[in-house]
Amino acid sequence: MHCCRKLTWVLWNDGVEMAEFGMTEVRIGLFRQSLTSSEADREKLAAIEHQLGEFRSYLYANREGLDNYAHAFRRGERISTAHVESTVNQLIN
Secondary structure, three states, X not given: OHHHHHHHHHHHHHOHHHHHHHHHHHHHHHHHHHHXXXXXXXXXXXXXXXXXXXXXXXXXXXXXXXXXXXXXXXHOOOOOOHHHHHHHHHHHO
């Protein structure tokens, strides 16, 4: 869960490309973990990998809105993040 909070922070503060960089680090960790995992655990790790792919697609499909959110957030404007938080919560769960 700590890693997902970090990805969220990177997304809001550094943008989509840096969030993707963070997801790449997570994918590397998943791969390393899968090398010593049971078949059942590898299936769970593959499901997480799939969700990361969906999240990446979401980020790039909604890039403009996400970048605008980050700028507004830094200016202290009020913003609703319900749709993004829903996606992040799905990834975490």
